[in-house]
Amino acid sequence: MMIRVVLPAHLRKLAQVDGEVKLDVEDQVTQRSVLDALEARYPMLRGTIRDQVTQKRRAFVRFFACGQDLSHELPDAPLPDAVATGAEPFMVVGAIAGG
Numbered sequence: 001m002m003i004r005v006v007l008p009a010h011l012r013k014l015a016q017v018d019g020e021v022k023l024d025v026e027d028q029v030t031q032r033s034v035l036d037a038l039e040a041r042y043p044m045l046r047g048t049i050r051d052q053v054t055q056k057r058r059a060f061v062r063f064f065a066c067g068q069d070l071s072h073e074l075p076d077a078p079l080p081d082a083v084a085t086g087a088e089p090f091m092v093v094g095a096i097a098g099g
Contacts, residue, residue, distance in 0.1 A: 001025050003034055004089040011049070011092065015042040020089060029084040031063060032075040049092055064091040 005021040012018065023037040032055070039046045050057050055075065057063070062071040066080045066088050082088035 001029060001084055002086050003029060003037070003083065004086055005034065005038060006089045006091040008092060008094040010094065011045060014044055014048065017042070022086075029079045030076050031070065031073065031079065031090075034079070034090055035075075060095045060097060062093045062095050064093055065089070 001024070003023045003025050005023060007015065007017070007021060015021070021038065021042075023034065023041060025033050025037050027033045035049060038049075046052055048058070049061050057071060062069060063073075064070060065083045068080070070079070078084070079090060080088065083090050
């Protein structure tokens with residue numbers, strides 16, 4: 001399946017891409033399978049979105065799709081059908097911290 005991924009500006013620059021990234025995901029469409037495909041195609045992103053050892057999401061990175069915050073969903077939970085069909089993008093967003 002062709003999945004659309006939107007990255008924050010600093011990760012697009014690191015990956016040297018403009019706009020959305022389109023990835024072919026052969027397995028079930030989950031956060032893990034999308035991020036695996038993203039890191040396989042753009043190895044310079046390894047360790048920026050999730051820890052390379054634990055595979056846990058980095059603290060200041062959030063995942064959104066279809067207007068929902070999916071950051072705390074299980075990594076192997078299926079993503080919404082609209083993401084799996086390419087109708088909606090999977091968004092990786094840099095969280096803002098402050099007080």
